[in-house]
Each structure stands twice: as C-alpha cells, then as structure tokens.
Amino acid sequence: xxxRHFLGLFAVVGLFFLSVYWVTINHDNLVQSFYFIxxxxxxxxxxxxxxxxxxxxxxxxxxxxxxxxxxxxxRDLSRLKTERAAASEALEMAVFFLLQDEEEAAxxxxxxxxxxxxxGPEARLLEVCMALRAKDYxxxxxxxxxxxGETGSHLVPLL
Numbered sequence: 001x002x003x004r005h006f007l008g009l010f011a012v013v014g015l016f017f018l019s020v021y022w023v024t025i026n027h028d029n030l031v032q033s034f035y036f037i038x039x040x041x042x043x044x045x046x047x048x049x050x051x052x053x054x055x056x057x058x059x060x061x062x063x064x065x066x067x068x069x070x071x072x073x074x075r076d077l078s079r080l081k082t083e084r085a086a087a088s089e090a091l092e093m094a095v096f097f098l099l100q101d102e103e104e105a106a107x108x109x110x111x112x113x114x115x116x117x118x119x120g121p122e123a124r125l126l127e128v129c130m131a132l133r134a135k136d137y138x139x140x141x142x143x144x145x146x147x148x149g150e151t152g153s154h155l156v157p158l159l
Contacts, residue, residue, distance in 0.1 A: 094126055103130055 003112075023030065023045075033041035094109035110126055124143055131140035 092128065093121060097127060098126065098133075103133060106130060 030045040031043050034044050035041055035048040036047070090109045094106045096108040097103075097109060106126070107130060110123060110130070124146065128140050128143045131137075131143060
C-alpha cells in the first residue's frame, strides 16, 4: 500500500469517527421536527439528507450538460479540422495537376478547395496561374488585384 493511500484511508476513517461524534452530541437537534409542509413533520436529519440529495442531483445534471456541450464542441472542431485538411490537400493536388498541364483536374480540385472553406490568397494565386495559362489576362489581372487586397501575408510581394 502506498503511503498516500494509507493517509487517504486514515483521513476517511477519521472523518467517519468525527461525524459519529458530531451526530451523538447533536442527537437532540437532529431528531427535532422540520416542516416541509404544515402538519407534515420530518426529522432534521432526514430533511438535511433530502437537501443533500437534491443538491447532488442538481450538480450531476449540470455536470452531464457541461460534458455534453464539450463533447459537441470537440466533435465540431474535429470535423472542421478534417474539412480544412481535405481542402488543403485539394489545393496541393490542384497545384500538382497544374504543373502536369491538366487544367481541368486542377480547376475541379480548386473548386473542391473553395467548397471546403479555403478562399485564401494561395487559392487566388493558383486561380491567377490558371487564368494566365488560358491567356485570359483581364481575369488574371482582376484576380491579382482582388488577392492583393485581401491578404496581409507573405504572398503580397509575389502578388
């Protein structure tokens, strides 16, 4: 047995004997009547026990509600992280397909990236590259202006 377990057991036994002592010296007060409703007396010890159980029940319900909320929050966060990881992977694959001269596959993956919530400057830069490859210079220029105005990141000099 570990020393801390021994101390814990010793403390529990000590509290038990202390509570027995308190009950014996306060026996007269504990058996006096307490009235929940007029004409319906119960002993004080029973009333204290009922109040204790009511508080314990309330705290248990509040604990379960809090645990349920945390579980929902964690599940939503996990789903969001998975969606962002998939969108980021779609952007990487779009760049790969663009380098392999497969603009249609890159466009589909870029759209998948945007549907996953990725509308950052990296996606705009890839869209500019696709517009330049298609020789659509007015669209590329408009996208560059839009991307440069949206970001404050390290891509500004490149844009």
